[in-house]
Amino acid sequence: MVRTMLALSCLALPSHARSLLPLVIAFFASRTCNPPGIFRLTVRAIRCLGRLASAVSKTALIRSYNGRSTRNVLSAATILAFKASLTIATASADPAVHRILILHQDSSTMTSAIEIADGLAKGLGKLATTKLEIYTEFLDSGRFSTPDHLRRLADGLHAKFESIPLHVVVAVGPEALRFILDHRSPIAPTAAIIFGDLSERSLKRLSPRPDMKGVVSGYDIAKTTDLAIGLQPDARRIVVVSGSAEFDRSWQDNARHILGDRYHDLPVEYLSGLTLESMMAETEKLTAQTILPILTIFEDASGTKYRPRDAAAKIAAVSGAPSYGLLSSYVGLGIVGGNMGTYRSIGEDIAAKVIERISGDESAPQIVYATNFPVLDWRQLERWGLDKASLPDDANILHYTPTLWETYRWQITLVGLALLAQSLAILGLFYERRRRHAAEIQSRHRLLEVVHLNQSATAGALSASIAHELNQPLGAIRSNAEAAEILLQSDQPDLKLIQQIIADIKDDDQRAGDIIQRLRKMLKKRGEIDWQDFDLNEVLDSSINILHAEAERQKVSVRSVRGARHLPVRADRVHIQQVIINLAMNAMDAMDEKASPERRLEFQTAITNNSTVELSISDTGVGIPNERLAAVFDPFYTTKPAGTGLGLSIARTIIETYGGRIWAANRPEGGTVFRFDLPLAQSIQ
Amino acid sequence: MTPVIHIVDDDASFRTALGRLVEASGFRVASYGSGEEILSRLPTAEPGCILLDLQMPGLSGADLQDRLSQAAPLLPTVFLTGHGDIATTVRAIKAGAEDFLEKPVSAKDLLEAINRALLQNEKRCAEHHRIDKLHALAAGLTPREFQVFDLVVRGKRNKQVAFELGTSERTVKAHRHAIMEKLEVNSLAEMVSIAERLGLLNAPKRGGSAP
Numbered sequence: 001m002v003r004t005m006l007a008l009s010c011l012a013l014p015s016h017a018r019s020l021l022p023l024v025i026a027f028f029a030s031r032t033c034n035p036p037g038i039f040r041l042t043v044r045a046i047r048c049l050g051r052l053a054s055a056v057s058k059t060a061l062i063r064s065y066n067g068r069s070t071r072n073v074l075s076a077a078t079i080l081a082f083k084a085s086l087t088i089a090t091a092s093a094d095p096a097v098h099r100i101l102i103l104h105q106d107s108s109t110m111t112s113a114i115e116i117a118d119g120l121a122k123g124l125g126k127l128a129t130t131k132l133e134i135y136t137e138f139l140d141s142g143r144f145s146t147p148d149h150l151r152r153l154a155d156g157l158h159a160k161f162e163s164i165p166l167h168v169v170v171a172v173g174p175e176a177l178r179f180i181l182d183h184r185s186p187i188a189p190t191a192a193i194i195f196g197d198l199s200e201r202s203l204k205r206l207s208p209r210p211d212m213k214g215v216v217s218g219y220d221i222a223k224t225t226d227l228a229i230g231l232q233p234d235a236r237r238i239v240v241v242s243g244s245a246e247f248d249r250s251w252q253d254n255a256r257h258i259l260g261d262r263y264h265d266l267p268v269e270y271l272s273g274l275t276l277e278s279m280m281a282e283t284e285k286l287t288a289q290t291i292l293p294i295l296t297i298f299e300d301a302s303g304t305k306y307r308p309r310d311a312a313a314k315i316a317a318v319s320g321a322p323s324y325g326l327l328s329s330y331v332g333l334g335i336v337g338g339n340m341g342t343y344r345s346i347g348e349d350i351a352a353k354v355i356e357r358i359s360g361d362e363s364a365p366q367i368v369y370a371t372n373f374p375v376l377d378w379r380q381l382e383r384w385g386l387d388k389a390s391l392p393d394d395a396n397i398l399h400y401t402p403t404l405w406e407t408y409r410w411q412i413t414l415v416g417l418a419l420l421a422q423s424l425a426i427l428g429l430f431y432e433r434r435r436r437h438a439a440e441i442q443s444r445h446r447l448l449e450v451v452h453l454n455q456s457a458t459a460g461a462l463s464a465s466i467a468h469e470l471n472q473p474l475g476a477i478r479s480n481a482e483a484a485e486i487l488l489q490s491d492q493p494d495l496k497l498i499q500q501i502i503a504d505i506k507d508d509d510q511r512a513g514d515i516i517q518r519l520r521k522m523l524k525k526r527g528e529i530d531w532q533d534f535d536l537n538e539v540l541d542s543s544i545n546i547l548h549a550e551a552e553r554q555k556v557s558v559r560s561v562r563g564a565r566h567l568p569v570r571a572d573r574v575h576i577q578q579v580i581i582n583l584a585m586n587a588m589d590a591m592d593e594k595a596s597p598e599r600r601l602e603f604q605t606a607i608t609n610n611s612t613v614e615l616s617i618s619d620t621g622v623g624i625p626n627e628r629l630a631a632v633f634d635p636f637y638t639t640k641p642a643g644t645g646l647g648l649s650i651a652r653t654i655i656e657t658y659g660g661r662i663w664a665a666n667r668p669e670g671g672t673v674f675r676f677d678l679p680l681a682q683s684i685q
Numbered sequence: 686m687t688p689v690i691h692i693v694d695d696d697a698s699f700r701t702a703l704g705r706l707v708e709a710s711g712f713r714v715a716s717y718g719s720g721e722e723i724l725s726r727l728p729t730a731e732p733g734c735i736l737l738d739l740q741m742p743g744l745s746g747a748d749l750q751d752r753l754s755q756a757a758p759l760l761p762t763v764f765l766t767g768h769g770d771i772a773t774t775v776r777a778i779k780a781g782a783e784d785f786l787e788k789p790v791s792a793k794d795l796l797e798a799i800n801r802a803l804l805q806n807e808k809r810c811a812e813h814h815r816i817d818k819l820h821a822l823a824a825g826l827t828p829r830e831f832q833v834f835d836l837v838v839r840g841k842r843n844k845q846v847a848f849e850l851g852t853s854e855r856t857v858k859a860h861r862h863a864i865m866e867k868l869e870v871n872s873l874a875e876m877v878s879i880a881e882r883l884g885l886l887n888a889p890k891r892g893g894s895a896p
Contacts, residue, residue, distance in 0.1 A: 468740060468788075471788040471789055472696045472698070472699050472788070473698065473699075474788075474789045475699050475702070475703075475765075475788040475789035475790065476696070476698045476699040476701070476702040476703075477702070477789075478702075478789045478790070478791070478792075479699070479702035479703045479705065479706040479789070479790075479792070479795075480702040480705060480706070482706050482709075482791070482792035483702065483705035483706035483708070483709045483792075484705075485792075486706070486709035486710060486792070487705075487709050497705070501702075501705060504698060504701065504702060507698065508698055508702075511698075552740065552742055553740060555742070
């Protein structure tokens with residue numbers, strides 16, 4: 001409850017009061033409430049505030065520069081004050097405590113003030129061992145600068161700090177320095193003066209005593225213009241914009257002094273004494289080949305007062321040329337940037353001077369120049385398409401919008417890698433597929449070659465019987481022809497007989513031709529499988545035709561039983577014929593040891609399971625040992641002295657190529673039966 | 686008489702063609718489709734020869750040759766074969782082939798082989814006739830004379846023959862004279878030759894008693 005209330009009240013209070021609030025709480029806690037319970041509450045309140053403040057300060061540190069939330073930055077100031085309040089709460093009269101009054105020239109809502117306070121807080125935070133009490137005042141002298149007001153303010157401060165001996169007064173801005181120089185004695189008669197955030201010219205004008213040390217800001221119009229020329233190598237002219245307030249004019253004078261009418265061969269024009277609207281209208285007409293430094297516009301020709309950054313933002317928004325500024329508060333509102341350093345860096349520089357003073361370093365120089373470096377707005381560089389390569393290394397680029405790559409580097413890398421891996425995998429698979437395809441084709445070619453070799457071997461084995469078979473018609477032709485020759489030599493040749501002889505010669509010639517045709521078909525080499533639909537019975541017939549002479553030679557009787565009239569299968573018929581011949585030749589060889597009347601070879605075709613066509617080839621041979629029945633299809637398995645052991649292996653390969661199976665079994669009555677089946681090409685109607 | 690050429694081949698076309706050629710060459714022809722067929726219709730005693738295909742289903746050429754040499758010993762066999770490999774040839778020659786021809790066979794080779802076979806057939810027939818005649822002469826001997834003949838051709842002297850048959854040397858001499866007249870020979874050597882051809886010398890001795 002208390003925590004919430006404190007937190008809420010802290011946020012709800014006006015800014016001045018807010019910075020003092022912890023102090024008040026601490027004071028209240030330490031003075032009024034002595035009982036332990038109350039003390040505990042106090043400690044809790046302090047702790048809670050501490051937590052709140054640190055939480056807020058984290059946010060502030062993170063967001064304070066870019067974020068325009070006054071509240072956040074104020075919280076940073078609050079921390080300083082709060083640290084001081086802690087000191088009071090524990091040891092209010094400690095002489096080792098250094099009390100510091102920070103006197104801001106501007107109002108507490110101005111970015112410059114906020115960021116300088118932030119830089120100061122950061123810089124003073126380095127003094128971990130020294131106890132500090134820090135007080136902050138905002139003069140808002142841009143709007144309240146009458147001597148009467150300043151005197152009243154001095155009186156107020158006098159009253160405020162009468163009982164608090166200040167060790168150091170930090171004057172931020174020339175007006176703050178002027179104020180403390182004018183009213184030092186009532187407010188802080190013994191305090192050391194540290195100044196900052198003012199130009200060298202202002203400093204000369206104010207001429208502080210040598211023991212007053214500080215930081216001089218070089219609002220360096222020359223370096224900013226140089227930076228702009230670097231970014232815009234094709235620039236034709238320079239137009240300097242400034243307001244009508246006295247301060248504005250002093251800056252313009254300074255710029256005239258430095259840039260003159262021509263700077264680096266570029267004509268320099270000065271746009272001043274106009275209303276903001278006129279300035280906007282004028283700058284709108286400018287081309288992109290113009291460099292447009294915007295100085296300060298506290299007030300325009302009509303007397304309207306502005307925060308310079310607001311006025312600069314308006315001009316930058318409509319300007320046809322890239323605009324530049326000298327104040328870091330402008331950055332992020334539309335100007336490209338400038339050589340300026342940042343208010344935070346000024347705050348840090350001032351804090352360094354304060355630490356110097358506290359640590360008693362008398363030898364330090366009176367003034368140091370504020371750290372300046374190019375500050376640029378990434379978005380504007382992008383907007384104007386300016387060459388980032390020309391930027392110096394110390395350039396401070398703000399509002400940098402990380403590219404997708406920078407934001408999601410890991411994700412993109414991972415996704416990219418995943419995609420790459422996937423692509424590689426796909427490529428690999430494609431490659432593999434191609435290789436496999438090629439290998440398949442190659443293996444098919446090999447198969448066809450092997451089958452062809454097997455066919456040739458078969459033809460070789462059959463050659464004796466084929467020769468015999470061929471010799472029959474050839475012998476008949478010869479005998480017929482010679483008989484005719486003899487007949488024709490007689491006085492009265494029997495022409496009828498000769499006619500008959502010639503007819504027979506033609507028949508025998510046909511017979512011989514058929515045999516050769518069959519052989520040629522069997523031996524025909526093919527590069528691809530010749531798929532055809534055919535009747536297995538037909539192929540069986542042609543196989544038996546080829547085999548019958550051999551069977552005759554080997555005294556084997558051949559019988560065939562057809563299971564159906566038509567057994568359609570789809571394959572290469574020559575291959576299937578080869579399988580039948582292989583199996584039949586094996587079967588005949590297996591019957592070699594049997595007496596010739598017992599050598600019986602039987603072919604049988606049938607349809608099985610209504611989906612396959614089966615052919616069995618049974619012999620009355622010696623049979624195969626049961627344990628070898630499966631092995632007979634292995635390559636190089638042979639029982640014949642001259643066998644290659646490839647016949648059955650090739651038969652199996654062929655049958656499996658056409659989606660069939662092949663197997664062997666021993667017949668109970670002796671001998672072996674080899675069977676193969678093939679898918680039925682179409683159902684029997 | 687025109688010789689008959691017996692052609693045995695399972696291939697009707699070849700058989701017919703061969704028959705025509707042989708017939709045109711002036712022979713008579715008898716065709717058979719298988720070994721069994723020729724065995725069932727054994728050729729007559731007419732002169733001729735057999736042309737036999739070595740490769741036929743059923744009875745093999747060699748087996749058939751065995752059977753034929755018994756059933757028709759006077760007919761020489763000429764083998765015809767589709768492939769003249771050494772093993773087949775040796776088998777055929779061993780089985781008593783007169784000749785061996787490879788298909789397809791030219792008319793010249795065939796007719797030469799047929800003529801050789803017919804000559805052989807003639808020889809066989811003449812020999813056959815001679816032996817028949819000797820048998821007829823030998824049949825004219827009395828049993829006693831045959832006993833004496835048997836012993837004499839085995840080299841027994843008259844004295845030994847007389848002793849074995851329990852007769853006198855003079856009686857044996859008389860028998861020998863009668864035998865030489867009946868067998869139409871003039872010397873012992875001729876008698877031995879006849880006995881050899883009749884196969885008496887290989888047969889066991891007939892003993893001392895008359896048949």
